[in-house]
Every structure is written in structure tokens, then in C-alpha cells.
Amino acid sequence: MYQPWTVKYKPKTLKEVVGNKEAIQKFVEWVKSWDRGIPPKRAAFLYGPPGVGKTVTVEALANDLKMELVEKNASDYRTEEAVKRFAGLASQYGSLFGTKRIILFDELDGLTGTADKGGVKAITDITKTAQCPIVLIANNAFDPRFAFLRNYCLLIEFKKPSTTDVLKHLKGICLKEGIEAEENALKFIAQRSEGDIRSAVTDLQALAQGKKRLTYDDVSWLGFRDRQETIFTVLRMILYGKTCEGAKRAVDMADVDTDMLFEWIYENVPAHLTDPHDLARAMDALSMADVYRGRIRKTQDWSFVRYVVDFMSAGVAMARVNTKTSGWTPFRFPERIQALSRSKEERAMQLEIGRKIKRRCHISATRAAKEVLPYLRIIFKNNVKMAAGIAKWLDLTPEMIEYVAESKEKAAAINKLLS
Numbered sequence: 521m522y523q524p525w526t527v528k529y530k531p532k533t534l535k536e537v538v539g540n541k542e543a544i545q546k547f548v549e550w551v552k553s554w555d556r557g558i559p560p561k562r563a564a565f566l567y568g569p570p571g572v573g574k575t576v577t578v579e580a581l582a583n584d585l586k587m588e589l590v591e592k593n594a595s596d597y598r599t600e601e602a603v604k605r606f607a608g609l610a611s612q613y614g615s616l617f618g619t620k621r622i623i624l625f626d627e628l629d630g631l632t633g634t635a636d637k638g639g640v641k642a643i644t645d646i647t648k649t650a651q652c653p654i655v656l657i658a659n660n661a662f663d664p665r666f667a668f669l670r671n672y673c674l675l676i677e678f679k680k681p682s683t684t685d686v687l688k689h690l691k692g693i694c695l696k697e698g699i700e701a702e703e704n705a706l707k708f709i710a711q712r713s714e715g716d717i718r719s720a721v722t723d724l725q726a727l728a729q730g731k732k733r734l735t736y737d738d739v740s741w742l743g744f745r746d747r748q749e750t751i752f753t754v755l756r757m758i759l760y761g762k763t764c765e766g767a768k769r770a771v772d773m774a775d776v777d778t779d780m781l782f783e784w785i786y787e788n789v790p791a792h793l794t795d796p797h798d799l800a801r802a803m804d805a806l807s808m809a810d811v812y813r814g815r816i817r818k819t820q821d822w823s824f825v826r827y828v829v830d831f832m833s834a835g836v837a838m839a840r841v842n843t844k845t846s847g848w849t850p851f852r853f854p855e856r857i858q859a860l861s862r863s864k865e866e867r868a869m870q871l872e873i874g875r876k877i878k879r880r881c882h883i884s885a886t887r888a889a890k891e892v893l894p895y896l897r898i899i900f901k902n903n904v905k906m907a908a909g910i911a912k913w914l915d916l917t918p919e920m921i922e923y924v925a926e927s928k929e930k931a932a933a934i935n936k937l938l939s
């Protein structure tokens with residue numbers, strides 16, 4: 521069974537948490553100070569970048585000190601009522617069996633906008649009167665929404681751990697997995713993660729799981745991390761995957777959702793599976809995935825999602841029979857998504873032109889923009905004289921002409937004929 525290494529190697533005790541020694545020390549002392557009575561600040565506010573161990577620190581500490589951890593994510597306490605239900609009583613009374621309790625409000629950044637004002641207010645109320653340690657976590661503690669709440673909190677900053685610390689953690693994992701890794705390879709992964717241990721561990725798993733050895737060459741093609749790098753790793757695992765398992769695993773590692781991943785695969789299959797039989801097989805698999813996507817959309821029955829995943833990952837990976845891996849083909853951003861995310865102005869312009877067409881052709885402006893505009897585009901690009909005639913007939917503005925012609929020179933020529 522696939523298990524993410526971030527879960528498998530999640531620190532169970534504070535000793536295993538790497539980096540941020542000072543912050544952790546400060547936090548431990550504050551929690552222990554509760555033994556001597558209620559401290560001036562009843563809440564600790566841990567903040568800092570993602571993947572550095574904020575949540576894990578609280579969990580490991582509760583484990584070390586044998587405390588009961590009452591834990592929720594922001595999505596569970598958007599409203600005042602939800603917060604009170606979750607933490608109101610718990611914060612006031614001891615636990616059933618006399619163990620000490622710690623209450624954690626994680627991922628406070630998730631609370632957004634005015635609708636959640638009640639949530640922050642309720643957390644503040646609880647913090648003022650709590651009889652047990654309250655822990656708050658957010659990436660940014662200095663958001664104005666927390667201004668008032670901050671007064672009641674001991675602020676503890678978590679910083680990005682050093683490359684050396686990340687490296688140490690990766691080495692530990694390799695040791696346990698029985699992977700012999702080149703120092704350089706691990707260093708590369710560590711550097712690339714820029715202090716985000718979660719992403720370092722995910723990368724390591726993507727690159728090294730099931731291997732006996734990990735070399736610098738295995739990892740160096742990755743380049744430096746950004747959002748898209750992760751998708752590139754995933755695409756590579758699918759389009760060049762040798763096993764069904766590996767390809768399916770890649771889907772779990774993607775930091776985009778299944779639909780978006782589908783678009784990525786669909787866009788990139790033709791350039792990476794150049795043999796026509798391979799390509800046909802891959803497209804068959806994708807069309808099957810799409811059939812199940814449609815079924816999910818219609819029935820909202822999400823159990824079909826595993827078929828979608830199987831077809832678009834394993835199905836595509838197994839399509840490669842004849843295509844040789846030669847050279848380096850870059851991955852492309854999905855065109856369909858690009859088209860969707862086209863700027864608002866462009867859509868407004870299309871609609872304006874659509875309205876002009878509507879007046880003459882008696883079809884809806886949207887339909888005109890969708891169905892007529894592409895033909896106009898072909899004409900405007902190839903026949904200046906005809907374009908000028910149409911432009912006059914439709915009463916297009918110079919901006920519209922330029923938009924349809926997609927070229928300043930063509931537009932100038934058309935406008936010249938018009939005047």
C-alpha cells in the first residue's frame with residue numbers, strides 16, 4: 521500500500537523534529553510552565569512558512585508529555601458556534617482521566633473574510649479564559665485579523681530550517697529505507713526545498729522509493745522548485761513510468777487536482793509518445809478516464825475516481841511500447857486551461873465583437889463570439905480586402921479590427937482601406 525513518507529517518517533517525539541531548536545525550547549517551557557499555574561499568556565501562537573514542522577512540533581510534544589491533544593483545522597471552526605462547540609468546554613475543564621490537555625487551532629490562515637470574523641472572536645474569547653494551554657498555528661501571525669487575538673498570545677516564530685538540517689532528515693529516511701544515497705543528490709533535494717521539509721521528503725520519495733541507490737544524476741534534472749516543478753516530476757513518472765504502481769503513485773503526489781492533472785497529461789502525451797500506436801493507446805486510456813470523469817460529474821459518485829486515476833496514470837504509462845526515450849522534451853502547460861484563464865479584457869472584447877455580429881446575423885453575442893469570430897480571424901489574416909468589407913459591414917472599431925487580425929500591420933492595412 522502506498523504511504524507518503526511524510527506520514528511514515530513524521531516525528532513522534534520532539535527529539536526527531538529537526539531545526540528550530542530555540543522556538544521549540546520556548547514552546548516546551550511555556551507548556552511546562554502551566555504546571556506551576558496559569559501563565560500570563562494562555563495561548564502560544566506558532567507561525568512560519570509551510571512544511572517546517574509547526575504542526576508536528578505540537579503533536580510530538582503532546583506525545584512526549586503524555587498530554588491529550590484536542591485538534592482541529594480551520595475548516596472545522598469557521599463560525600463562533602463551531603469554535604465554542606469544539607473548544608469551549610474542553611478549554612474550561614480537565615480531561616476525563618486526569619491527563620493534561622492541550623487545544624490546537626491549526627491553519628488559522630484558512631479562516632477568511634468577514635464570514636469568519638466570528639471564528640477569530642470566539643477563539644480570542646476562549647484564549648482569554650482558558651484553563652489549559654491553547655496553541656494557535658498560522659503561516660502569518662501578523663495578519664490584521666489576528667491583531668486583537670495576538671495580545672493574548674506568546675508569539676513563537678518558526679523559521680526555515682537550514683539545508684544541513686533538511687539534509688540530516690533526508691539521510692535518516694534513506695537509512696531506514698535501505699537506500700544508499702550520494703551526499704550530493706540529497707543535498708540537491710534539500711537545497712531545492714528551500715527549507716520546506718514536507719516538500720523535500722515528498723521529492724525524495726518520488727525520486728528514490730524502491731531504489732537501492734540514488735545518484736546525483738537521478739535528481740539533478742529537477743531544477744529548482746516552484747509549483748510547476750512538482751507537476752513535472754509527476755508527469756515524468758506517468759509518461760515515462762515503467763510500472764503501473766509508480767504511475768498511480770505519482771497521481772497521489774501531484775499538488776494539483778485530478779482534473780488539472782488530466783489536462784496536463786492530455787496536453788503532453790502527443791509530444792512524449794511519438795509512436796502512433798503508443799499515442800493511440802494513451803489516448804484510448806485518456807478517453808476512458810474521461811468517460812468516468814463524465815460519470816462522476818453526472819452522478820456525483822466519487823467512487824469512480826479510482827478508474828479515472830488508473831486510466832490516466834497506469835493506462836498512459838503502459839501505452840509506451842515502441843516510443844524510444846531520446847533527448848529531452850519539455851513539458852507544456854495545458855492549452856485548454858490557458859484558454860480558460862485568458863484575461864477578462866479579452867473575453868470582454870470578444871463579447872463586444874459578438875454584439876456587433878449579433879446585430880447583423882441575429883444570433884446571440886456569445887454564440888457569435890464562439891462560432892463566427894474564428895472564421896473572421898482566418899479571413900482577417902488572409903484577405904485584407906474582404907476583411908475591410910466585413911469590418912465596415914459589422915461596424916468594427918479599429919481596436920476590434922486589430923484584435924481579430926491579431927497583428928498591428930494587418931490591422932493598419934485594413935483600416936487604410938476603410939478610410
Ligand SMILES: Nc1ncnc2c1ncn2[C@@H]1O[C@H](COP(=O)(O)OP(=O)(O)OP(=O)(O)O)[C@@H](O)[C@H]1O
Pocket residue numbers: 525526527529530531536537538539568569570571572573574575576577627658659681689717718719721
Ligand atoms: N522539522 C521537521 N522535522 C522532521 N520532519 C518534518 C519537519 N517539518 C516537517 N516535517 C515533515 O513534513 C510534514 C509536514 O510538517 P508539518 O505539518 O509540521 O508542517 P507545518 O509547519 O505545520 O506546515 P503548514 O504550515 O503547511 O501546516 C511532517 O509530517 C513531517 O513528515
Ligand SMILES: [Mg+2]
Pocket residue numbers: 574575576626627657
Ligand atoms: Mg501544519
